[in-house]
Amino acid sequence: AQSVSQHNHHVILSEAASLELGCNYSYGGTVNLFWYVQYPGQHLQLLLKYFSGDPLVKGIKGFEAEFIKSKFSFNLRKPSVQWSDTAEYFCAVNVNSNYQLIWGAGTKLIIKP
Amino acid sequence: SAVISQKPSRDICQRGTSLTIQCQVDSQVTMMFWYRQQPGQSLTLIATANQGSEATYESGFVIDKFPISRPNLTFSTLTVSNMSPEDSSIYLCSPRDRHNEQFFGPGTRLTVL
Numbered sequence: 001a002q003s004v005s006q007h008n009h010h011v012i013l014s015e016a017a018s019l020e021l022g023c024n025y026s027y028g029g030t031v032n033l034f035w036y037v038q039y040p041g042q043h044l045q046l047l048l049k050y051f052s053g054d055p056l057v058k059g060i061k062g063f064e065a066e067f068i069k070s071k072f073s074f075n076l077r078k079p080s081v082q083w084s085d086t087a088e089y090f091c092a093v094n095v096n097s098n099y100q101l102i103w104g105a106g107t108k109l110i111i112k113p
Numbered sequence: 114s115a116v117i118s119q120k121p122s123r124d125i126c127q128r129g130t131s132l133t134i135q136c137q138v139d140s141q142v143t144m145m146f147w148y149r150q151q152p153g154q155s156l157t158l159i160a161t162a163n164q165g166s167e168a169t170y171e172s173g174f175v176i177d178k179f180p181i182s183r184p185n186l187t188f189s190t191l192t193v194s195n196m197s198p199e200d201s202s203i204y205l206c207s208p209r210d211r212h213n214e215q216f217f218g219p220g221t222r223l224t225v226l
Binding site for chain 1: 205
């Protein structure tokens with residue numbers, strides 16, 4: 001069965017530090033990849049997505065993610081985090097447009113001011 | 114992006130009763146997903162509800178406990194039947210648009226006493 005792994009359940013960083021959150025999936029075929037963010041007390045929002053084309057995808061609020069097919073990975077990055085990036089981040093994958101999203105367990109990110 | 118509204122936004126219910134959650138989307142969508150999310154955890158898919166067909170339930174969820182209606186392309190309901198405290202959770206409907214993106218609203222926060 002397909003699965004999505006987010007290796008870091010909790011990450012604590014200081015402001016201006018660089019961020020990389022890992023996401024790996026288990027499926028050998030064509031995938032669509034997503035990162036969602038959930039700020040405290042708010043609903044899930046789409047940060048960025050990858051369907052095809054350039055494997056380096058840029059999203060909102062300065063986030064980007066790189067799809068590395070050979071590593072089955074879609075890691076989320078941000079060069080300099082802000083206190084307002086404190087949130088929970090979810091990686092999700094679907095293997096075709098008619099299939100459900102497979103969700104990672106989420107990574108809670110805390111940015112110290 | 115689609116705008117989702119759910120009613121009620123929150124409720125406190127007694128054990129053994131049922132609650133119907135309504136989900137209204139501001140655009141026509143074919144695929145609608147119902148999730149629940151325990152505080153601090155990832156999303157668990159309950160069922161997929163496509164207009165014109167029976168809902169498809171995930172392992173661990175049954176129609177008798179979580180009946181779903183999908184009368185048209187902008188509306189769906191989920192009923193949580195014969196509730197117990199273990200059903201306390203946030204329930205989310207999530208439409209998928211024609212670009213294969215899923216959207217989320219604030220959900221329904223259910224507490225069962």
